[in-house]
Amino acid sequence: MVESSIQLDLVFTALSDSTRRSILARVAEYEMSIGEIAQHYKLTFAAISKHIKVLEKANLITKRRRGKEQIVIIVPKSLDVAREHIERYADMWEDRFNNLDKILEEK
Amino acid sequence: MVESSIQLDLVFTALSDSTRRSILARVAEYEMSIGEIAQHYKLTFAAISKHIKVLEKANLITKRRRGKEQIVIIVPKSLDVAREHIERYADMWEDRFNNLDKILEEK
DNA sequence: GTATCATTCAACTACATGGTTGAATCAAGC
DNA sequence: GCTTGATTCAACCATGTAGTTGAATGATAC
Incomplete structure:
Protein backbone atom coordinates (compact mmCIF):
# COMPACT_ATOMS: atom_id res chain seq x y z
CA MET A 1 0.00 0.00 0.00
CA VAL A 2 1.91 2.94 -1.24
CA GLU A 3 -0.20 5.19 -3.35
CA SER A 4 -3.21 4.82 -1.12
CA SER A 5 -6.02 5.78 -3.50
CA ILE A 6 -9.16 4.13 -2.27
CA GLN A 7 -11.11 5.69 -5.11
CA LEU A 8 -8.95 3.91 -7.68
CA ASP A 9 -9.31 0.65 -5.79
CA LEU A 10 -13.08 0.99 -5.93
CA VAL A 11 -13.22 1.97 -9.61
CA PHE A 12 -10.95 -0.81 -10.85
CA GLU A 31 -30.79 5.64 -17.86
CA MET A 32 -33.04 2.87 -16.62
CA SER A 33 -34.52 1.32 -13.51
CA ILE A 34 -32.91 -1.53 -11.64
CA GLY A 35 -35.77 -3.77 -12.68
CA GLU A 36 -35.24 -2.97 -16.35
CA ILE A 37 -31.55 -3.71 -15.98
CA ALA A 38 -32.18 -6.99 -14.17
CA GLN A 39 -34.40 -8.25 -17.00
CA HIS A 40 -31.35 -8.63 -19.22
CA TYR A 41 -29.52 -11.03 -16.93
CA LYS A 42 -30.06 -14.51 -15.66
CA LEU A 43 -29.07 -13.47 -12.16
CA THR A 44 -31.54 -12.77 -9.41
CA PHE A 45 -32.79 -9.29 -8.74
CA ALA A 46 -30.84 -9.22 -5.49
CA ALA A 47 -27.59 -10.09 -7.26
CA ILE A 48 -28.07 -7.24 -9.73
CA SER A 49 -28.90 -4.93 -6.85
CA ARG A 66 -39.03 7.85 -9.88
CA GLY A 67 -42.11 6.70 -8.06
CA LYS A 68 -41.60 3.15 -6.95
CA GLU A 69 -38.55 2.69 -9.13
CA GLN A 70 -34.95 3.61 -8.65
CA ILE A 71 -33.43 5.05 -11.81
CA VAL A 72 -29.76 4.32 -12.36
CA ILE A 73 -27.69 7.13 -13.89
CA ILE A 74 -24.08 7.07 -14.97
CA VAL A 75 -21.72 9.64 -13.45
CA PRO A 76 -19.87 10.67 -16.58
CA LYS A 77 -16.63 12.05 -15.13
CA SER A 78 -16.15 9.25 -12.65
CA LEU A 79 -14.04 7.21 -15.04
CA ASP A 80 -11.57 10.04 -15.52
CA VAL A 81 -9.64 9.04 -12.42
CA ALA A 82 -9.04 5.60 -13.96
CA ARG A 83 -8.27 6.94 -17.42
CA GLU A 84 -5.80 9.48 -16.09
CA HIS A 85 -4.09 6.87 -13.98
CA ILE A 86 -3.61 4.62 -16.98
CA GLU A 87 -2.21 7.50 -19.01
CA ARG A 88 0.36 8.04 -16.31
CA TYR A 89 1.84 4.59 -16.84
CA ALA A 90 2.11 5.29 -20.53
CA ASP A 91 3.83 8.61 -19.83
CA MET A 92 6.34 7.01 -17.50
CA TRP A 93 7.17 4.35 -19.99
CA GLU A 94 7.49 6.95 -22.71
CA ASP A 95 9.94 8.98 -20.61
CA ARG A 96 12.00 5.90 -19.99
CA PHE A 97 11.98 5.10 -23.67
CA ASN A 98 13.11 8.60 -24.56
CA ASN A 99 16.06 8.19 -22.20
CA LEU A 100 17.27 5.14 -24.07
CA ASP A 101 19.90 7.25 -25.85
CA LYS A 102 21.66 7.97 -22.60
CA ILE A 103 21.52 4.35 -21.55
CA LEU A 104 23.03 3.30 -24.85
CA GLU A 105 25.81 5.88 -24.51
CA GLU A 106 26.88 4.31 -21.25
CA LYS A 107 27.60 1.09 -23.05
CA MET B 1 -21.46 -12.32 -18.08
CA VAL B 2 -22.29 -10.67 -21.30
CA GLU B 3 -19.27 -9.13 -22.88
CA SER B 4 -17.07 -12.04 -21.92
CA SER B 5 -13.67 -10.42 -22.03
CA ILE B 6 -11.40 -12.37 -19.74
CA GLN B 7 -8.53 -10.10 -20.65
CA LEU B 8 -10.39 -7.07 -19.29
CA ASP B 9 -11.27 -8.99 -16.15
CA LEU B 10 -7.61 -9.76 -15.59
CA VAL B 11 -6.38 -6.25 -16.31
CA PHE B 12 -8.90 -4.47 -14.09
CA GLU B 31 13.00 -2.50 -15.26
CA MET B 32 14.16 -4.23 -12.12
CA SER B 33 14.44 -7.60 -10.43
CA ILE B 34 11.77 -8.99 -8.15
CA GLY B 35 14.16 -8.68 -5.23
CA GLU B 36 14.75 -5.00 -5.93
CA ILE B 37 11.00 -4.45 -6.13
CA ALA B 38 10.36 -6.33 -2.90
CA GLN B 39 12.82 -4.13 -0.99
CA HIS B 40 10.40 -1.22 -1.24
CA TYR B 41 7.54 -2.98 0.54
CA LYS B 42 6.91 -4.32 3.98
CA LEU B 43 5.39 -7.48 2.55
CA THR B 44 7.23 -10.77 2.31
CA PHE B 45 9.09 -11.74 -0.80
CA ALA B 46 6.51 -14.43 -1.51
CA ALA B 47 3.66 -11.91 -1.35
CA ILE B 48 5.40 -9.65 -3.86
CA SER B 49 6.07 -12.66 -6.05
CA ARG B 66 19.40 -12.22 -15.86
CA GLY B 67 21.60 -14.74 -14.09
CA LYS B 68 19.97 -15.65 -10.83
CA GLU B 69 17.50 -12.80 -11.03
CA GLN B 70 14.21 -12.40 -12.80
CA ILE B 71 13.90 -9.00 -14.38
CA VAL B 72 10.39 -7.56 -14.53
CA ILE B 73 9.51 -5.59 -17.65
CA ILE B 74 6.34 -3.67 -18.40
CA VAL B 75 4.40 -4.58 -21.54
CA PRO B 76 3.64 -1.09 -22.82
CA LYS B 77 0.59 -1.74 -24.98
CA SER B 78 -1.13 -4.03 -22.52
CA LEU B 79 -3.04 -1.19 -20.92
CA ASP B 80 -4.58 -0.15 -24.21
CA VAL B 81 -7.38 -2.68 -23.86
CA ALA B 82 -8.40 -1.02 -20.59
CA ARG B 83 -7.99 2.51 -21.89
CA GLU B 84 -10.01 1.81 -24.99
CA HIS B 85 -12.76 0.20 -22.98
CA ILE B 86 -13.03 3.23 -20.73
CA GLU B 87 -13.17 5.52 -23.76
CA ARG B 88 -16.11 3.52 -25.02
CA TYR B 89 -18.20 4.41 -21.99
CA ALA B 90 -17.39 8.05 -22.54
CA ASP B 91 -18.39 7.76 -26.20
CA MET B 92 -21.69 6.13 -25.38
CA TRP B 93 -22.53 8.75 -22.85
CA GLU B 94 -21.55 11.45 -25.33
CA ASP B 95 -23.86 9.98 -27.98
CA ARG B 96 -26.68 9.90 -25.51
CA PHE B 97 -26.00 13.44 -24.53
CA ASN B 98 -26.05 14.54 -28.17
CA ASN B 99 -29.44 12.93 -28.59
CA LEU B 100 -30.93 15.04 -25.82
CA ASP B 101 -32.47 17.37 -28.41
CA LYS B 102 -34.69 14.61 -29.71
CA ILE B 103 -35.72 13.59 -26.23
CA LEU B 104 -36.68 17.15 -25.40
CA GLU B 105 -38.72 17.41 -28.60
CA GLU B 106 -40.86 14.49 -27.50
CA LYS B 107 -41.94 16.41 -24.41
C1' DG C 1 28.79 -31.36 -6.65
C1' DT C 2 28.09 -28.11 -2.89
C1' DA C 3 27.00 -23.72 -1.19
C1' DT C 4 24.58 -19.71 -2.05
C1' DC C 5 21.36 -16.43 -3.74
C1' DA C 6 16.81 -15.49 -6.05
C1' DT C 7 12.55 -17.02 -6.70
C1' DT C 8 8.56 -20.10 -6.52
C1' DC C 9 5.51 -23.59 -4.49
C1' DA C 10 2.52 -25.68 -0.90
C1' DA C 11 -0.17 -25.42 2.90
C1' DC C 12 -2.50 -22.78 5.74
C1' DT C 13 -5.41 -18.65 7.84
C1' DA C 14 -8.42 -14.73 7.49
C1' DC C 15 -11.33 -12.18 4.99
C1' DA C 16 -13.83 -10.47 0.72
C1' DT C 17 -16.86 -11.51 -3.11
C1' DG C 18 -20.65 -13.37 -5.88
C1' DG C 19 -24.34 -15.91 -5.69
C1' DT C 20 -28.74 -17.76 -3.55
C1' DT C 21 -33.45 -17.47 -0.81
C1' DG C 22 -36.81 -15.37 2.00
C1' DA C 23 -38.13 -11.59 4.91
C1' DA C 24 -38.37 -6.55 5.34
C1' DT C 25 -38.86 -1.94 3.68
C1' DC C 26 -40.78 1.86 1.03
C1' DA C 27 -43.63 4.49 -2.22
C1' DA C 28 -48.03 4.53 -4.93
C1' DG C 29 -52.74 3.56 -5.86
C1' DC C 30 -57.02 2.65 -4.32
C1' DG D 1 -54.80 1.63 6.06
C1' DC D 2 -54.18 -2.36 2.75
C1' DT D 3 -52.24 -4.20 -1.35
C1' DT D 4 -49.04 -4.27 -4.76
C1' DG D 5 -44.74 -3.55 -7.01
C1' DA D 6 -39.73 -2.32 -6.63
C1' DT D 7 -35.91 -2.69 -4.12
C1' DT D 8 -32.96 -3.81 -0.20
C1' DC D 9 -31.46 -6.48 3.79
C1' DA D 10 -29.97 -10.64 6.35
C1' DA D 11 -28.31 -15.01 6.57
C1' DC D 12 -26.05 -18.27 4.46
C1' DC D 13 -22.81 -21.06 1.11
C1' DA D 14 -18.98 -21.60 -2.04
C1' DT D 15 -15.11 -19.79 -3.92
C1' DG D 16 -11.32 -16.50 -4.52
C1' DT D 17 -7.74 -13.47 -2.70
C1' DA D 18 -4.02 -11.51 0.23
C1' DG D 19 -1.16 -12.60 3.40
C1' DT D 20 1.98 -15.74 6.22
C1' DT D 21 5.79 -19.51 6.94
C1' DG D 22 8.78 -23.05 5.55
C1' DA D 23 10.27 -26.23 2.04
C1' DA D 24 11.62 -26.77 -2.82
C1' DT D 25 13.62 -25.36 -7.12
C1' DG D 26 16.98 -23.09 -10.40
C1' DA D 27 21.06 -20.72 -11.73
C1' DT D 28 25.70 -19.29 -10.51
C1' DA D 29 30.21 -19.51 -8.35
C1' DC D 30 33.56 -22.03 -6.56
Whole structure:
Protein backbone atom coordinates (compact mmCIF):
# COMPACT_ATOMS: atom_id res chain seq x y z
CA MET A 1 0.00 0.00 0.00
CA VAL A 2 1.91 2.94 -1.24
CA GLU A 3 -0.20 5.19 -3.35
CA SER A 4 -3.21 4.82 -1.12
CA SER A 5 -6.02 5.78 -3.50
CA ILE A 6 -9.16 4.13 -2.27
CA GLN A 7 -11.11 5.69 -5.11
CA LEU A 8 -8.95 3.91 -7.68
CA ASP A 9 -9.31 0.65 -5.79
CA LEU A 10 -13.08 0.99 -5.93
CA VAL A 11 -13.22 1.97 -9.61
CA PHE A 12 -10.95 -0.81 -10.85
CA THR A 13 -12.64 -3.36 -8.61
CA ALA A 14 -16.03 -2.29 -9.99
CA LEU A 15 -14.74 -2.63 -13.56
CA SER A 16 -13.16 -6.04 -12.95
CA ASP A 17 -16.49 -7.86 -13.31
CA SER A 18 -18.03 -8.31 -16.75
CA THR A 19 -21.59 -8.14 -15.45
CA ARG A 20 -20.87 -4.77 -13.91
CA ARG A 21 -19.15 -3.52 -17.05
CA SER A 22 -22.20 -4.62 -19.00
CA ILE A 23 -24.54 -2.79 -16.64
CA LEU A 24 -22.39 0.31 -16.85
CA ALA A 25 -22.43 0.19 -20.65
CA ARG A 26 -26.21 -0.12 -20.55
CA VAL A 27 -26.80 2.89 -18.36
CA ALA A 28 -24.19 4.89 -20.25
CA GLU A 29 -26.59 4.71 -23.19
CA TYR A 30 -29.95 5.02 -21.47
CA GLU A 31 -30.79 5.64 -17.86
CA MET A 32 -33.04 2.87 -16.62
CA SER A 33 -34.52 1.32 -13.51
CA ILE A 34 -32.91 -1.53 -11.64
CA GLY A 35 -35.77 -3.77 -12.68
CA GLU A 36 -35.24 -2.97 -16.35
CA ILE A 37 -31.55 -3.71 -15.98
CA ALA A 38 -32.18 -6.99 -14.17
CA GLN A 39 -34.40 -8.25 -17.00
CA HIS A 40 -31.35 -8.63 -19.22
CA TYR A 41 -29.52 -11.03 -16.93
CA LYS A 42 -30.06 -14.51 -15.66
CA LEU A 43 -29.07 -13.47 -12.16
CA THR A 44 -31.54 -12.77 -9.41
CA PHE A 45 -32.79 -9.29 -8.74
CA ALA A 46 -30.84 -9.22 -5.49
CA ALA A 47 -27.59 -10.09 -7.26
CA ILE A 48 -28.07 -7.24 -9.73
CA SER A 49 -28.90 -4.93 -6.85
CA LYS A 50 -25.60 -5.87 -5.25
CA HIS A 51 -23.65 -5.23 -8.44
CA ILE A 52 -25.26 -1.84 -8.72
CA LYS A 53 -24.26 -1.07 -5.18
CA VAL A 54 -20.63 -1.82 -6.07
CA LEU A 55 -20.85 0.57 -9.02
CA GLU A 56 -22.46 3.16 -6.77
CA LYS A 57 -19.77 2.83 -4.12
CA ALA A 58 -17.16 3.50 -6.83
CA ASN A 59 -19.19 6.58 -7.75
CA LEU A 60 -19.57 5.29 -11.31
CA ILE A 61 -23.35 5.56 -11.11
CA THR A 62 -25.92 7.24 -8.93
CA LYS A 63 -29.60 6.64 -8.27
CA ARG A 64 -32.69 8.79 -8.41
CA ARG A 65 -36.17 7.82 -7.37
CA ARG A 66 -39.03 7.85 -9.88
CA GLY A 67 -42.11 6.70 -8.06
CA LYS A 68 -41.60 3.15 -6.95
CA GLU A 69 -38.55 2.69 -9.13
CA GLN A 70 -34.95 3.61 -8.65
CA ILE A 71 -33.43 5.05 -11.81
CA VAL A 72 -29.76 4.32 -12.36
CA ILE A 73 -27.69 7.13 -13.89
CA ILE A 74 -24.08 7.07 -14.97
CA VAL A 75 -21.72 9.64 -13.45
CA PRO A 76 -19.87 10.67 -16.58
CA LYS A 77 -16.63 12.05 -15.13
CA SER A 78 -16.15 9.25 -12.65
CA LEU A 79 -14.04 7.21 -15.04
CA ASP A 80 -11.57 10.04 -15.52
CA VAL A 81 -9.64 9.04 -12.42
CA ALA A 82 -9.04 5.60 -13.96
CA ARG A 83 -8.27 6.94 -17.42
CA GLU A 84 -5.80 9.48 -16.09
CA HIS A 85 -4.09 6.87 -13.98
CA ILE A 86 -3.61 4.62 -16.98
CA GLU A 87 -2.21 7.50 -19.01
CA ARG A 88 0.36 8.04 -16.31
CA TYR A 89 1.84 4.59 -16.84
CA ALA A 90 2.11 5.29 -20.53
CA ASP A 91 3.83 8.61 -19.83
CA MET A 92 6.34 7.01 -17.50
CA TRP A 93 7.17 4.35 -19.99
CA GLU A 94 7.49 6.95 -22.71
CA ASP A 95 9.94 8.98 -20.61
CA ARG A 96 12.00 5.90 -19.99
CA PHE A 97 11.98 5.10 -23.67
CA ASN A 98 13.11 8.60 -24.56
CA ASN A 99 16.06 8.19 -22.20
CA LEU A 100 17.27 5.14 -24.07
CA ASP A 101 19.90 7.25 -25.85
CA LYS A 102 21.66 7.97 -22.60
CA ILE A 103 21.52 4.35 -21.55
CA LEU A 104 23.03 3.30 -24.85
CA GLU A 105 25.81 5.88 -24.51
CA GLU A 106 26.88 4.31 -21.25
CA LYS A 107 27.60 1.09 -23.05
CA MET B 1 -21.46 -12.32 -18.08
CA VAL B 2 -22.29 -10.67 -21.30
CA GLU B 3 -19.27 -9.13 -22.88
CA SER B 4 -17.07 -12.04 -21.92
CA SER B 5 -13.67 -10.42 -22.03
CA ILE B 6 -11.40 -12.37 -19.74
CA GLN B 7 -8.53 -10.10 -20.65
CA LEU B 8 -10.39 -7.07 -19.29
CA ASP B 9 -11.27 -8.99 -16.15
CA LEU B 10 -7.61 -9.76 -15.59
CA VAL B 11 -6.38 -6.25 -16.31
CA PHE B 12 -8.90 -4.47 -14.09
CA THR B 13 -8.45 -7.03 -11.32
CA ALA B 14 -4.69 -6.52 -11.50
CA LEU B 15 -5.14 -2.74 -11.28
CA SER B 16 -7.59 -2.92 -8.38
CA ASP B 17 -4.83 -3.36 -5.82
CA SER B 18 -2.67 -0.40 -4.84
CA THR B 19 0.42 -2.51 -4.23
CA ARG B 20 0.20 -3.86 -7.75
CA ARG B 21 -0.36 -0.38 -9.19
CA SER B 22 2.70 0.76 -7.29
CA ILE B 23 4.78 -2.12 -8.64
CA LEU B 24 3.58 -1.40 -12.15
CA ALA B 25 4.48 2.27 -11.82
CA ARG B 26 7.93 1.28 -10.61
CA VAL B 27 8.68 -1.04 -13.53
CA ALA B 28 7.17 1.44 -15.98
CA GLU B 29 10.10 3.71 -15.08
CA TYR B 30 12.90 1.21 -14.68
CA GLU B 31 13.00 -2.50 -15.26
CA MET B 32 14.16 -4.23 -12.12
CA SER B 33 14.44 -7.60 -10.43
CA ILE B 34 11.77 -8.99 -8.15
CA GLY B 35 14.16 -8.68 -5.23
CA GLU B 36 14.75 -5.00 -5.93
CA ILE B 37 11.00 -4.45 -6.13
CA ALA B 38 10.36 -6.33 -2.90
CA GLN B 39 12.82 -4.13 -0.99
CA HIS B 40 10.40 -1.22 -1.24
CA TYR B 41 7.54 -2.98 0.54
CA LYS B 42 6.91 -4.32 3.98
CA LEU B 43 5.39 -7.48 2.55
CA THR B 44 7.23 -10.77 2.31
CA PHE B 45 9.09 -11.74 -0.80
CA ALA B 46 6.51 -14.43 -1.51
CA ALA B 47 3.66 -11.91 -1.35
CA ILE B 48 5.40 -9.65 -3.86
CA SER B 49 6.07 -12.66 -6.05
CA LYS B 50 2.34 -13.40 -6.02
CA HIS B 51 1.42 -9.83 -6.92
CA ILE B 52 3.83 -9.96 -9.81
CA LYS B 53 2.23 -13.16 -10.99
CA VAL B 54 -1.15 -11.42 -11.07
CA LEU B 55 0.33 -8.63 -13.19
CA GLU B 56 1.95 -11.22 -15.44
CA LYS B 57 -1.30 -13.14 -15.88
CA ALA B 58 -2.94 -9.90 -17.02
CA ASN B 59 -0.07 -9.50 -19.46
CA LEU B 60 0.81 -6.13 -17.94
CA ILE B 61 4.39 -7.23 -17.31
CA THR B 62 6.69 -9.99 -18.45
CA LYS B 63 9.84 -11.49 -17.03
CA ARG B 64 13.33 -12.11 -18.38
CA ARG B 65 16.11 -13.95 -16.65
CA ARG B 66 19.40 -12.22 -15.86
CA GLY B 67 21.60 -14.74 -14.09
CA LYS B 68 19.97 -15.65 -10.83
CA GLU B 69 17.50 -12.80 -11.03
CA GLN B 70 14.21 -12.40 -12.80
CA ILE B 71 13.90 -9.00 -14.38
CA VAL B 72 10.39 -7.56 -14.53
CA ILE B 73 9.51 -5.59 -17.65
CA ILE B 74 6.34 -3.67 -18.40
CA VAL B 75 4.40 -4.58 -21.54
CA PRO B 76 3.64 -1.09 -22.82
CA LYS B 77 0.59 -1.74 -24.98
CA SER B 78 -1.13 -4.03 -22.52
CA LEU B 79 -3.04 -1.19 -20.92
CA ASP B 80 -4.58 -0.15 -24.21
CA VAL B 81 -7.38 -2.68 -23.86
CA ALA B 82 -8.40 -1.02 -20.59
CA ARG B 83 -7.99 2.51 -21.89
CA GLU B 84 -10.01 1.81 -24.99
CA HIS B 85 -12.76 0.20 -22.98
CA ILE B 86 -13.03 3.23 -20.73
CA GLU B 87 -13.17 5.52 -23.76
CA ARG B 88 -16.11 3.52 -25.02
CA TYR B 89 -18.20 4.41 -21.99
CA ALA B 90 -17.39 8.05 -22.54
CA ASP B 91 -18.39 7.76 -26.20
CA MET B 92 -21.69 6.13 -25.38
CA TRP B 93 -22.53 8.75 -22.85
CA GLU B 94 -21.55 11.45 -25.33
CA ASP B 95 -23.86 9.98 -27.98
CA ARG B 96 -26.68 9.90 -25.51
CA PHE B 97 -26.00 13.44 -24.53
CA ASN B 98 -26.05 14.54 -28.17
CA ASN B 99 -29.44 12.93 -28.59
CA LEU B 100 -30.93 15.04 -25.82
CA ASP B 101 -32.47 17.37 -28.41
CA LYS B 102 -34.69 14.61 -29.71
CA ILE B 103 -35.72 13.59 -26.23
CA LEU B 104 -36.68 17.15 -25.40
CA GLU B 105 -38.72 17.41 -28.60
CA GLU B 106 -40.86 14.49 -27.50
CA LYS B 107 -41.94 16.41 -24.41
C1' DG C 1 28.79 -31.36 -6.65
C1' DT C 2 28.09 -28.11 -2.89
C1' DA C 3 27.00 -23.72 -1.19
C1' DT C 4 24.58 -19.71 -2.05
C1' DC C 5 21.36 -16.43 -3.74
C1' DA C 6 16.81 -15.49 -6.05
C1' DT C 7 12.55 -17.02 -6.70
C1' DT C 8 8.56 -20.10 -6.52
C1' DC C 9 5.51 -23.59 -4.49
C1' DA C 10 2.52 -25.68 -0.90
C1' DA C 11 -0.17 -25.42 2.90
C1' DC C 12 -2.50 -22.78 5.74
C1' DT C 13 -5.41 -18.65 7.84
C1' DA C 14 -8.42 -14.73 7.49
C1' DC C 15 -11.33 -12.18 4.99
C1' DA C 16 -13.83 -10.47 0.72
C1' DT C 17 -16.86 -11.51 -3.11
C1' DG C 18 -20.65 -13.37 -5.88
C1' DG C 19 -24.34 -15.91 -5.69
C1' DT C 20 -28.74 -17.76 -3.55
C1' DT C 21 -33.45 -17.47 -0.81
C1' DG C 22 -36.81 -15.37 2.00
C1' DA C 23 -38.13 -11.59 4.91
C1' DA C 24 -38.37 -6.55 5.34
C1' DT C 25 -38.86 -1.94 3.68
C1' DC C 26 -40.78 1.86 1.03
C1' DA C 27 -43.63 4.49 -2.22
C1' DA C 28 -48.03 4.53 -4.93
C1' DG C 29 -52.74 3.56 -5.86
C1' DC C 30 -57.02 2.65 -4.32
C1' DG D 1 -54.80 1.63 6.06
C1' DC D 2 -54.18 -2.36 2.75
C1' DT D 3 -52.24 -4.20 -1.35
C1' DT D 4 -49.04 -4.27 -4.76
C1' DG D 5 -44.74 -3.55 -7.01
C1' DA D 6 -39.73 -2.32 -6.63
C1' DT D 7 -35.91 -2.69 -4.12
C1' DT D 8 -32.96 -3.81 -0.20
C1' DC D 9 -31.46 -6.48 3.79
C1' DA D 10 -29.97 -10.64 6.35
C1' DA D 11 -28.31 -15.01 6.57
C1' DC D 12 -26.05 -18.27 4.46
C1' DC D 13 -22.81 -21.06 1.11
C1' DA D 14 -18.98 -21.60 -2.04
C1' DT D 15 -15.11 -19.79 -3.92
C1' DG D 16 -11.32 -16.50 -4.52
C1' DT D 17 -7.74 -13.47 -2.70
C1' DA D 18 -4.02 -11.51 0.23
C1' DG D 19 -1.16 -12.60 3.40
C1' DT D 20 1.98 -15.74 6.22
C1' DT D 21 5.79 -19.51 6.94
C1' DG D 22 8.78 -23.05 5.55
C1' DA D 23 10.27 -26.23 2.04
C1' DA D 24 11.62 -26.77 -2.82
C1' DT D 25 13.62 -25.36 -7.12
C1' DG D 26 16.98 -23.09 -10.40
C1' DA D 27 21.06 -20.72 -11.73
C1' DT D 28 25.70 -19.29 -10.51
C1' DA D 29 30.21 -19.51 -8.35
C1' DC D 30 33.56 -22.03 -6.56
